[in-house]
């Protein structure tokens with residue numbers, strides 16, 4: 001078989017790797033000038049910079065952990081973000097360190113009592129009507145005002161009163177002194193960066209990679225050529241020229257800069273949770289890998305949430321009813337009109353996939369298809 005894989009991100013590369021392993025030919029086309037999609041890392045001043053946002057690999061799936069470890073050695077990085085609220089520093093996720101800093105409480109019982117007290121002081125409806133009511137009913141006033149409200153409003157570009165309550169179903173409270181953001185069994189950052197993983201996946205005589213090549217520049221030609229199947233990891237609505245309407249996204253703007261200091265903020269990830277700071281996060285990339293970087297140099301990225309339009313990168317699908325049912329219609333259209341095309345990955349399936357889920361989905365497809 002000869003597959004055309006559109007997109008050299010984690011999904012496309014995993015499928016290409018598996019297909020080539022079974023003796024199939026694969027042509028990978030990529031519209032950007034580099035491989036690896038959003039997990040692309042680039043070395044600047046000896047630091048592996050995450051060019052499309054911080055990427056921390058975490059999973060509880062042992063088989064996926066073993067799979068990814070074929071392509072890289074992972075370090076023991078544990079994600080422990082810091083929140084900066086108007087200059088006050090708190091640990092995330094919400095845990096005993098956070099509660100101690102907020103209220104001086106020292107035991108889990110005191111912390112639970114404080115949260116209950118704050119919740120009880122509020123006169124909230126039984127069924128929350130919006131995100132603000134939902135968050136207040138789960139966390140009480142202090143945590144909501146200092147650590148949730150501003151960040152969430154910046155993230156979605158709307159007042160918490162105008163956001164649906166389902167965005168926050170539960171809050172990750174932890175009544176231990178544990179700043180590890182994830183609950184997963186395995187976690188780390190690949191030594192040497194993520195791009196090397198994708199390079200290794202695509203390293204085969206049977207795989208041909210073409211950069212700066214947009215599927216839509218020659219769509220008809222690709223559809224009518226001799227490829228046995230197309231694996232499409234771009235946007236499903238764009239594939240059909242948006243004929244049923246546009247799926248909606250949130251976008252992000254990343255501003256990356258080199259600075260002449262050794263250590264800018266003392267942590268890889270700092271979230272700015274107040275409303276007046278325009279960015280949501282500052283990433284200092286050298287802290288993902290201990291001992292990295294040239295002396296006296298660091299690289300930081302400010303992350304600004306943005307509205308999406310067709311000129312901007314689509315990052316987060318907006319999972320409301322309208323988009324869910326539109327996506328379903330595109331899937332039905334694909335079954336009728338694009339029988340030779342398989343839609344995969346975060347854009348093809350209009351889903352927020354963590355990296356482990358992306359690999360799992362690509363391996364499941366490989367098992368079915370190859």
Ligand code: FDA
Pocket residue numbers: 006007008009010011012029030031032035036037038039052053054055056057058213214215216233234235252315316344345346347353354355356358
């Ligand atoms: P991806 O978008 O990476 O690849 C698709 C590729 O297709 C791109 O290279 C694109 O250029 C190309 N393409 C699209 N249209 C094309 C066309 N018409 N022609 C040719 N090429 C085309 N996960 C996690 O586990 N831990 C984390 O910490 C994070 N952090 C994180 C931060 C941010 C800001 C985001 C947005 C996402 C994360 N993720 C994450 C999720 C992670 O990025 C995600 O799981 C993978 O990148 C998905 O890989 P895909 O291959 O599906 O898409």
